[in-house]
Amino acid sequence: MAGPLSLDRLLKPRSVVIVGASDKPGALGASVLGNLDRLGFSGEIHLINPNRDTIGGRPCLKSIDDLPVGVDAAVLAIPRAGVLDAVRGLAARGVGAVVIFSAGFAEGGEEGLAEQRAIARIADEAGMVIEGPNCLGLINFVDGVPLTFIETAPAPLGDKTGIGIVSQSGAIAAVVDTVLLARDLGLSYSISTGNEAASGVEDYVDYLIDDPATRVIGMVVEQFRKPQRFLDAARRARAAGKPIVLLHPGTSSAARESAATHTGAMAGDYQVMKAKVERAGVLLVETLEEFGDCLEIITRAKPVGGGGTIVVGESGAYKALTLDFAERVGLVLPAVNDADSPALRGALPSFVPVSNPADITAQGLAEPAIYGRIVAAAVEDSRFDTVIIGIIQTDPVTCGIKFPGIVEALKTLKPAKPVIIAGLDEGADLPADYVRDLRALGVPYFPTTERAYRAVARLADHARRGVEAHQPSPTPLAERPAGMIPEHRAKALLAPLGIPFPQACLATTLDEATAAAGALGYPVVLKAQAADLPHKSDAGGVVVGLADADALAAGWAKLQQAIATNRPDLTLAGVLVEKMGARGTELIVGARNDAEWGPVILVGFGGVQAEILHDARLLTPDLTRDGIKAELLKLKMAPLLTGFRGSPPADLDAVVGIVEALGRLLVAEPTIREVDLNPVVVYPNGEGAVALDALILAD
Numbered sequence: 001m002a003g004p005l006s007l008d009r010l011l012k013p014r015s016v017v018i019v020g021a022s023d024k025p026g027a028l029g030a031s032v033l034g035n036l037d038r039l040g041f042s043g044e045i046h047l048i049n050p051n052r053d054t055i056g057g058r059p060c061l062k063s064i065d066d067l068p069v070g071v072d073a074a075v076l077a078i079p080r081a082g083v084l085d086a087v088r089g090l091a092a093r094g095v096g097a098v099v100i101f102s103a104g105f106a107e108g109g110e111e112g113l114a115e116q117r118a119i120a121r122i123a124d125e126a127g128m129v130i131e132g133p134n135c136l137g138l139i140n141f142v143d144g145v146p147l148t149f150i151e152t153a154p155a156p157l158g159d160k161t162g163i164g165i166v167s168q169s170g171a172i173a174a175v176v177d178t179v180l181l182a183r184d185l186g187l188s189y190s191i192s193t194g195n196e197a198a199s200g201v202e203d204y205v206d207y208l209i210d211d212p213a214t215r216v217i218g219m220v221v222e223q224f225r226k227p228q229r230f231l232d233a234a235r236r237a238r239a240a241g242k243p244i245v246l247l248h249p250g251t252s253s254a255a256r257e258s259a260a261t262h263t264g265a266m267a268g269d270y271q272v273m274k275a276k277v278e279r280a281g282v283l284l285v286e287t288l289e290e291f292g293d294c295l296e297i298i299t300r301a302k303p304v305g306g307g308g309t310i311v312v313g314e315s316g317a318y319k320a321l322t323l324d325f326a327e328r329v330g331l332v333l334p335a336v337n338d339a340d341s342p343a344l345r346g347a348l349p350s351f352v353p354v355s356n357p358a359d360i361t362a363q364g365l366a367e368p369a370i371y372g373r374i375v376a377a378a379v380e381d382s383r384f385d386t387v388i389i390g391i392i393q394t395d396p397v398t399c400g401i402k403f404p405g406i407v408e409a410l411k412t413l414k415p416a417k418p419v420i421i422a423g424l425d426e427g428a429d430l431p432a433d434y435v436r437d438l439r440a441l442g443v444p445y446f447p448t449t450e451r452a453y454r455a456v457a458r459l460a461d462h463a464r465r466g467v468e469a470h471q472p473s474p475t476p477l478a479e480r481p482a483g484m485i486p487e488h489r490a491k492a493l494l495a496p497l498g499i500p501f502p503q504a505c506l507a508t509t510l511d512e513a514t515a516a517a518g519a520l521g522y523p524v525v526l527k528a529q530a531a532d533l534p535h536k537s538d539a540g541g542v543v544v545g546l547a548d549a550d551a552l553a554a555g556w557a558k559l560q561q562a563i564a565t566n567r568p569d570l571t572l573a574g575v576l577v578e579k580m581g582a583r584g585t586e587l588i589v590g591a592r593n594d595a596e597w598g599p600v601i602l603v604g605f606g607g608v609q610a611e612i613l614h615d616a617r618l619l620t621p622d623l624t625r626d627g628i629k630a631e632l633l634k635l636k637m638a639p640l641l642t643g644f645r646g647s648p649p650a651d652l653d654a655v656v657g658i659v660e661a662l663g664r665l666l667v668a669e670p671t672i673r674e675v676d677l678n679p680v681v682v683y684p685n686g687e688g689a690v691a692l693d694a695l696i697l698a699d
Contacts, residue, residue: 005199007207009096010129011140011189013072014043016147017095019064019086020077021047023055028101028149029077032137035146039154042144046071064089073097075137075147080104080112083133087119091126098123099147100132106195107134116197123198135194136170139177141187142213148192150174155181161215162186163295164208166201168193172220172288179292184439185299188214202229205244209237218295219246224273227596231280238281238467243298245283247291248273269594275618276597283462293446293455300444301418305385306464308334309456310378311357311449313390314364318424318449319357322390325450331457333357334383343380347373357390368401372409379415386456387419390449393428403434410441421445422452466630469622472660474668481672484531485696488576490675493696497661499677500654500690504578510556514549516577523547526555527576527693528563534695539566544580581690585640585650586679588616589691591662593673599666601659605637606679613637621663628656641682648684655682655689671699 016036022029029049033056036045045058046067052060061067064086074095076086080102090098105116116133123130131138137148141162146152150170163180167173170192177190188211191204201221208214217237224230237244250270278284285291297304309331311322326333333356338345341354347370348354349363358378364370371389378387389406393399410419421438423430426447435445446452477493485493491501505516506529517524528541536542540562543555556575563570586606593599604616615636619628629652632641641650662675677691 005129005203006096006127007129007199007203009072010099010131010147010199011138011145011191011207012143013097013145013147015046015071015073016041016043016145017046017048017064017067017071017074017090018077019048019074019090021049021052021055021060022077027077029075031149031151032075032077032147035148035150035152039144039146039152041146044071064093067093067095070094071096073099073147075099075101077101077149080115080133084115084118087122087130091122091128094126095128097129097131099135099137100130100194100197101135101137101149102132103134105133105197116195120198128198130198131191132194133197134170135192136174138189138191139187140189142189155187157186157188157213160186161213162188163299164188164204164211164214164217165190165219166193166204166208166217167191167220168196168201168222169220170194175288176218176220176292179288180295183292183296184436185296196225200225202226202233205230205233205237209233209240209242215242216295216298217242217244218291219244220249220291221246222249224596227273227276228598231276231597234277234280234282243283244281245285245291245294245298246277247285247288248277269597271618272592272594272597272600275600275620278462278465279620279622281467283458285458289451290454290458293444293451294458296444297418297420297455297459300439301420301442302416304418304456304459304463306460307385308332308356308383309386309388309460310334310336310381310384311388311390311453312374312378313357313359313424313449314361314392315424316359316361318390319355319359322357322449322453325453326457329454329457330461331453332460336383341377341381343377344374347377364402364405365398368405371402371405372412375406375409375415375419376413379413379417379419385417386460387415387417388449388452388456389419389421390424390452391421393423393425393430396429396431399428399430399434403437407434407437407441410438410443418456419443420452420456422449423447424449466624466627468624468627470624472621472664472667475661475664476668477665480669481696481698483698484534485698486529486531486533486573487527487536487694488529488574490694490696491691494661494665494675494691494694497665499658499661499694500688501694502579502581502690502692504576506574507577508574510553513556513575513577514552517546517549517552520577520579522552523580524552525578525580526552526559527578528559529573529576530570531573532570533567533572539563539570578692581681581692582683584681584683584689586681587655587689588676588678589655589658589662589680590677591666591672591675593666593670599663599670601662601666603632603635603655603659605635605640619659619663621667623659623663625653625656625660628659629653632656650682651685651688652682653685655680658689658691669698673697673699 020029047060049060105112139146173192338354507513526543546552546555588606590602601619617631643649674697676695680691682689
């Protein structure tokens with residue numbers, strides 16, 4: 001490569017060339033030129049169109065060869081067929097960056113993929129930035145540089161800081177821009193990366209972290225092409241105090257399939273991505289609405305902490321609805337009462353008990369000062385990190401009674417915690433001045449309370465996520481495995497790491513099995529062992545509950561016959577004779593070295609719970625013991641581990657120890673693809689846990 005990737009020539013160009021310039025309404029080249037003029041781009045603008053001498057009074061060059069050397073950025077508003085040659089020509093003229101709108105490259109088949117790779121090679125050799133192909137370009141709101149064909153109105157950021165948007169989807173970037181600008185939220189940059197031939201989301205995030213005009217980064221990403229680099233950038237953003245909010249389509253199988261045709265992306269494992277990016281400090285959201293709402297609260301309000309929220313409302317019925325919804329979305333509402341809340345008691349009507357949500361009833365219509373009193377009591381109460389006020393708006397007259405008192409109270413109080421106002425009756429005729437006044441005070445306004453609850457719940461959960469980490473000491477295996485490692489060998493390799501297994505012995509004959517069972521003590525279980533038999537039960541290769549020598553002999557014959565019938569091609573390495581233990585709570589614990597994201601560990605409830613309810617958590621190896629335990633307690637069926645209906649609490653420390661051992665292993669052995677311990681039986685606190693089965697898959 002000729003030099004380091006210089007995004008300044010793309011994002012802050014002093015000169016621009018439009019290849020395929022036009023004055024025809026609707027033409028891409030005409031739209032780009034119109035945007036540059038509308039936003040008052042002060043740099044040089046070069047136009048290329050072989051069929052025109054001038055466009056809009058500007059001279060037109062006939063070809064790229066006529067360009068002066070060293071133009072900063074080029075926009076290709078031409079069909080795909082001419083793109084590759086144009087990129088070659090621009091590289092020869094020393095152009096620093098190219099925006100490619102055209103589609104049909106990697107997402108269009110082998111021919112398009114080959115052309116995209118050729119474009120990437122040219123860019124690499126020339127030290128040139130390529131944005132796209134298959135993108136909508138970018139807008140630099142700081143300097144007024146719109147290299148996009150989406151009609152763009154001036155929205156200068158001035159001396160403020162704003163939101164930087166990085167999206168693989170150009171259409172969604174345009175949608176997000178519209179949503180955020182309509183809320184009077186300043187944008188610094190909006191960048192669509194498309195197929196990412198020679199620059200990707202990671203490059204732009206790195207740039208925005210160092211950009212003084214960017215306060216928060218919003219991302220819409222279907223596939224991270226350089227996951228480890230993004231994780232490094234995310235950790236750097238967290239250290240710099242610049243939050244990253246991420247919307248990542250792809251939780252459904254259908255969405256993962258469509259991603260490949262949309263931006264040429266190969267879909268990855270959403271859950272692995274989620275565990276990794278959240279651990280790196282990224283706020284992951286699920287919908288476009290939530291994306292915009294979280295960005296607004298982060299940008300406009302005081303930071304949402306991990307503590308509780310108080311909701312102030314005007315309806316007893318809506319109080320009940322709020323409690324229901326808060327439970328569904330995980331919004332923590334600390335309980336309060338008359339005895340422990342004198343300030344709230346003094347602010348509320350005498351006939352209403354203190355509670356959370358607090359209900360001021362319709363008293364505000366007769367006594368508007370109540371809004372100021374309840375806001376003051378709520379923001380000064382240390383039990384609440386966030387205040388949400390739900391208002392029944394109805395009409396301008398009603399709003400004129402309620403909102404002035406709220407606005408004045410907030411002006412006077414200048415609260416150090418986030419306050420959010422939300423309407424109950426979306427579509428009510430709310431005068432825009434009130435929303436403008438609230439926003440000027442750093443108070444977001446939402447048209448529905450549900451949106452406020454969901455966004456605050458998401459932000460509070462994010463704030464509660466610990467960032468404390470430790471680096472596990474790598475613990476390699478005694479020998480480096482390859483391929484599928486059967487149970488008896490897997491257990492022998494894993495046991496020295498501190499993973500507990502039942503006592504067992506490998507037997508190749510019935511006599512050996514009988515001797516082993518006598519030494520172990522009945523009852524025992526028999527398990528067929530072969531590298532090509534990962535699922536023994538499916539082939540009849542497991543016989544349990546053998547209580548004596550006669551039962552053992554019958555079980556041996558049954559197992560041998562089942563294998564001969566179901567897997568006649570299989571040669572057994574032997575049969576594992578294993579001591580049967582007591583019943584306990586069954587978990588599944590697995591580890592995986594993801595090719596892109598690195599090591600993760602799965603812990604969940606076994607059997608039906610894992611397969612149907614998906615009751616599992618993905619953990620990263622750098623979690624502390626307390627962090628691992630906290631994740632275990634987030635399982636849907638965690639009460640079974642903590643003493644459900646009088647049962648003894650399970651030995652969580654023993655499970656934590658197994659997770660830690662797997663983490664140390666994965667860090668030490670990157671060639672191990674998977675380790676499965678299924679089931680892991682957990683006994684009451686202090687009695688430990690034991691893995692009944694084990695499997696290792698290695699490269």
